[in-house]
Amino acid sequence: MKRLIAAALAAGSLVAGSSAAQVALKPETPNLLFWSAEQQARWYPAMETVYQTRPIAAGDRVHALPLSGRTLDPVFTHAGRTWTVDEYMATYRVSGLLVIRDGRVLLEKYGLGRRPQDRWTSFSVAKSVTAILVGAAIQDGRIKSLQTPVTDILPELRGSAYDGVTLRQLLMMSSGVRWSEDYSDPNSDVAKGPTEGVKLAQGQPGLNPVVAYMRTLPRAHAPGTKFNYNTGETDLVGILLARAVGMGLADYASEKIWKPYGMEMEGAWVTDPGGLERGGCCISMTLRDYGRVGQFVLDEGVIDGHPVLPPGWALEATSKQIENGQAGYGYFWWMQPNGAYQATGIFGQSITTFREDRIIIVVNSAWPKSGGPDLRDGRTALINALRQAAIAPAP
Incomplete structure (x- = not known):
């Protein structure tokens, strides 16, 4: 297990979920972890x-992202060679690259045949959006606080290892409940959980398969003491949130962000076998709408002077709350050694924000594998170069 966690941390994020965690429209659909390059692009x-x-419905208004009047074209070094932005995008299969500073676009580029109106899947970037919606639910009074026991909202978990676990501990990936996220092991929780959950939920109307499986797991550590990346638990937070607000996450995201903030296009959120949106995976949105998610958090969730999030929530969620073997982890947000906070998804999805510089960098990709130091380090080199170019004096 220690080897697994170390490898996953090195990759920057873990796999968003097994293929059975979402419901394919065609039974012959291949496992999304092993799609070919052509299948990824399609x-x-x-x-x-x-x-x-x-669907995540958009409204009539669109939050403007005007051009800044300058463009970025840095040259940087990585892996013993010099790179241009275009060379990086071609080599690392980037479909979209966006740099925003002070709400203005400094760079916007597309690849792999993608157009500005085309959406792209988020993988685990969805976790960070789920955390935003938890904050909105607290602001709305639909969740009392982060100290709310999980079993208060999901009483189906009473008598399980989730007794005494708070919502905050779930958001920190520190419930203490045993979980294995090893995709090479067919007996790991992340591999067998979706299928086993469906079996366990049969004959129990209203019981979500994710809840059915998660409540069978034993406790490994005291709650709040140890970070352990757990995609099943992020889906559990999504179920908890939907229960608290009385609607699906797509509708709540539309109500709190998409319509009032002004996303340009309808989003799409993949659902689990129980028909609920997955809190841990797979929102589709345009490149600029990814940038708007980053800007919404950077602006602390305030829309036209109206706070959607509790005071201080955005700062708290995107600051280190627990050690994770790297720079730290917040509430479904990763801290980075370069001082940024990041929403991260496998196969090269990220929203990276430098708070003090008010810079947001979005990368959408179709990496040939889910992650790894080589891919992560290349993206970090690109991001650092773009940041330096953005803060340099204009010519």
Whole structure:
């Protein structure tokens, strides 16, 4: 288990979920972890044609992202060679690259045949959006606080290892409940959980398969003491949130962010076998709408002077709350050694924010594998170069 966690941390994030965690529209759909390059380029922009999804409705207004009047074209070194932005995008299969500073676009580029109106899947970037919505639910009074026991909202978990676990501990990946996220092991929780959950939920109307499986797990550590990346638990937070607000996450995201903040296009959110949006995976949105998510958090969740999030929530969620063997972890947000906070998804999805510089860098990719130091380090070199170019005096 220690080896698994170390490898996953080195990759920057773990796999978003097994193929059985979402419902394919066609039974012959291959495991999304092993799609070919051609399948990635075709299906990442069109997940709603592959899996069951729910729409995130947009409104009439669009949050403006005006051009800054200057462009970025840094040259940087990585892996013993010099790179241009275009060379990086071609080599690392980047479909979208966006740099925003002070709400203005400094760079916007597309690859792999993607167009500005095309969406792209988020993988685990969805976790960070789920955390935003938890904050909105607290602001709305639909969740009392982060100290709310999980079993208060999901009483189906009473008598399980989740007794005494708080919502905050779930958001920190520190419930203490045993979980294995090893995709090479068919007996790991992340591999067998979705299928086993469906079996356990049969004959129990209203019981979500994720809840059915998670409540069978034993406790490994005292709650709040140890970080352990757990995609099943992020889906559990999504179920808890939907229960608290009385609607699906797609509808709540539309109500709290998409419509009032001004996303330019409808989003799509993949659902689990129980028909609920996955708190841990797979929202589809345009490149600029990824940038708007980053800007919304950077602006602390305030829309037209109206706070969508509790005071201080955005800062707290995107600051280190627990040690994780790297720079730290917040509430479904990763801290980075370069001082940024980041929403991260496998196969090269990220929203990186430098708070003090008010810079947001979005990268959407179709990496040939889910992650790894080589891929992560290349992206970090690109991001650092873009940041330096953005803060340099204009010519």
